[in-house]
Amino acid sequence: MQEPNIKINCHSSICIDENIFIDPFNINSRAEAKAIFITHSHFDHLDINSIKNILTPNTVIVCTKDSAEILEKAGITNNINIVTPNQTGKVLDISFQTFPSYNFGHHHFKNYGFVGYTLNVNGATYTICGDTDATPELENVKTDVLLIPIGGIYTMDAEEAAKVTNIIKPKYVIPTHYNYLDDTAGKEGEKLFTKLVDKNIKVLIKID
Numbered sequence: 001m002q003e004p005n006i007k008i009n010c011h012s013s014i015c016i017d018e019n020i021f022i023d024p025f026n027i028n029s030r031a032e033a034k035a036i037f038i039t040h041s042h043f044d045h046l047d048i049n050s051i052k053n054i055l056t057p058n059t060v061i062v063c064t065k066d067s068a069e070i071l072e073k074a075g076i077t078n079n080i081n082i083v084t085p086n087q088t089g090k091v092l093d094i095s096f097q098t099f100p101s102y103n104f105g106h107h108h109f110k111n112y113g114f115v116g117y118t119l120n121v122n123g124a125t126y127t128i129c130g131d132t133d134a135t136p137e138l139e140n141v142k143t144d145v146l147l148i149p150i151g152g153i154y155t156m157d158a159e160e161a162a163k164v165t166n167i168i169k170p171k172y173v174i175p176t177h178y179n180y181l182d183d184t185a186g187k188e189g190e191k192l193f194t195k196l197v198d199k200n201i202k203v204l205i206k207i208d
Contacts (some may be wrong), residue, residue, distance in 0.1 A: 001124050004145050004172060008206040011044055011180040014128060014147060016121060020094065022128045022147075024050035032056050035091055038063035039101055039130030040114035041070050044180070048074045060091045064113055085115050085137075095120040099137045101130030107154050118143055127170070131177065134160045139167050146170040149177030150193045158189040162196035173197060174204045 007015045013025040019034040021027075025043075027050035036059060038046050046067050051074075060079045061071065068082050081091060085100035097118045102110040116130040118141060127143035134156045146168055149155035155177050156164065165173045175193050179186045194203045 001144055001171060003202075003204070004124065004126070006126075006145070006147075006174060006204070006206060008174070008176065010207065011178075012131075012147075012149065012176045013047075013050070014176070016119070016126060020119070020121065021054055022117070023130075024054060026050060027053050029053065033059045035059065035094055036061045036063075037096070037117050037119070037128070038067040039116060039128065040064055040112070041066040042131070045131070046070055048076075051076065062089070062091055062096065062117075064115055066112070066114075083115060084113055093122075099141065100135070101132040101138075102135065103131070103133045103154070104135075107131070116141075127168075129155075129176075131155050134164045139164055141168055143168065144171045146173045147176050148173060150175040150189050151178035152189070158193040159196060162193050165201060166196075166198045169198070170201060172202050172204055174206050176207070179207050 005017050010026050012023045014022040021033045022037045023039055023045035025047040031054045033054040062081045065082050068080050083098050085098050087098045089096055098115040101114045101116040118125055118127045125143045126145045127141050128147045131154050148161045150158040150161040178189050197203050
């Protein structure tokens with residue numbers, strides 16, 4: 001496949017093909033989202049102001065129950081599809097599968113029902129992990145493009161993320177969830193991750 005058209009404005013705020021947004025955060029310019037996918041309701045993954053900047057009357061939102069509750073309080077109630085882990089579905093021309101996204105014993109517990117997504121967009125698969133450790137469910141994912149957190153503390157760190165990447169063996173991998181929060185990894189984590197990923201997997205850097 002060709003190099004994917006993906007932008008990350010910061011942290012874990014991802015845009016695929018200009019109009020599919022995942023975990024919108026710190027988006028200060030206007031855009032028109034075809035679809036928005038939200039992994040969980042924490043502030044750095046669900047930012048109401050960012051969502052309002054990309055929302056149209058036709059935007060479809062896929063999110064967890066906790067996220068839907070926050071959206072509803074903000075007056076965003078149209079075209080919302082609530083998902084749980086281990087679910088398949090389709091919105092518009094995007095098919096998707098969810099998987100549990102969690103930490104072992106801290107911050108994001110498995111019973112919270114937070115998710116990661118594997119999206120099928122125009123025949124290519126994109127996996128967005130959410131805030132997760134190196135879980136068995138994640139290691140079983142098959143995908144063309146892997147967007148994986150490397151920041152540590154709230155997610156796996158760079159070394160753990162590289163190990164998971166080498167197990168999954170995507171064509172492309174993009175590190176996320178770093179160089180923003182003070183207690184997570186900065187550019188040194190990015191460099192370590194890039195060094196440890198197998199050379200036949202192309203690492204794309206999308207965070208400044």
